[in-house]
Amino acid sequence: MQSVRDSTGEGKRGSPPWSTRPSGSIPGHRARDGRRRAPAATLGDPEQAKRWLNADPARVRLVAAPPGTQEVKFAIEHFADRAALARDLFELTRNRKSLVFCNARAEVEELTVALNRLCRESGLDERYLPHHGSVARPVREDAEARMKEADRPSSVVCTSTLELGIDVGRIDLVAQIDATSSVASMVQRLGRSGRRAGQTQAMKVYATERETWEDLPFSLLQAVAVAELWREKWCEPVRERAKPYNVLYQQILSVVTECNGLRPADLVRRLMEGRVFAGMDADDYERLLRHMAKEDHLQQMSDGVLLPGLA
Known part of the structure; x- marks a missing residue:
């Protein structure tokens, strides 16, 4: 088994609210809150996992388990x-x-x-x-x-x-x-x-x-x-999705509910901190937010705050 460890001390700072550059931290949390460990028995491409965990792969350390003796x-x-x-x-x-x-x-x-x-x-x-x-x-x-x-x-x-x-x-x-x-x-x-x-x-x-x-x-x-x-110790590499709209859809609803409402810019900033949505830009977010509002999965108050919809 291999483990990929994120040894980031501090996340990137100074990115504008709609920047697509990921900071490498978990959405909604500062990187200094703790290190992340990702154990895996089926890691086909360790370098791919390092890139997924952090925008700066050099900050991620690969820890390979010693050869086992189990029959x-x-x-x-x-x-x-x-x-x-x-x-x-x-x-x-x-x-x-x-x-x-x-x-x-x-x-x-x-x-x-x-x-x-x-x-x-x-x-x-x-x-x-x-x-x-x-x-x-x-x-x-x-x-x-x-x-x-x-x-x-x-x-x-x-x-x-x-x-x-x-x-x-x-x-x-x-x-x-x-x-x-x-x-x-x-x-x-x-x-x-x-x-x-x-x-x-x-x-x-x-x-x-x-x-x-x-x-x-x-x-x-x-x-x-x-x-x-x-x-031969070969395993399939993971197929990354550049724009996982279905995951983003769920995360938008989850974050808006957890925070009792958020302004669009704050919501997008929070989600863009994560590596998962690094391939999505401001237009992608705006397109999805408009669709969710049209389907009544989101509603926007007069002060601009987004809340879960009634659908």
Whole structure:
């Protein structure tokens, strides 16, 4: 894992209210309020991250973690028959804490049903729970809680909803149905296992016979390609958006609400402090503010102060 640290002491000063030059500080906060650390396991281009954190990349220090000694077990196997795949996966996970990642919600539902059917046929209680964006929140929370029960073998069949962020306790094994769409995604999913000291990271990729290329299963080829890139320690660089209007839209509403109203110049000055919107100029802000007012997402008082709209 690498960490990019912003060692800025003071932000740039003296910029005019509508200047597009970023100061490198967090919007609404002075740079001296604290240093920023950005740990990442999938940092494809450290220099890009340094530029994103601070307008002056020289002020950002890259701290690379020493080479790890953790054991990693990784396997890829091709299955032409879905029933055989489910049986193999069941035998692999039935007595473990595991996350089973699928690339589609329908696959999550289908595989959960198949695995629980095998549980019943083996005289076991149902040990597999679904987790994706369309599953009701109480059901997702129940799955997360069950995974934290140390002595109860349970597995969650999920989409990217459990790729990162949500704590589900100790994970013995990660399974992936068909290749991930990126190396970064595979690394994140593999990293859900083996988080305790002395624990092995383990992942098995199941390639299926869905598409072929010159009589070769495309899913298997893709899985091998992703694994080879991972072994070479390559990861996709982040695609930066020069003008992220959707993020700016949300931030305008958030800042205006937080401050109980702001004048346009003060709002723009506050948002332009951040590196995220460095590619946007005064015309971009004015265009978006007028659109938000037209849609009644913002309203302007007689003294010029902007407030959240009524829409």
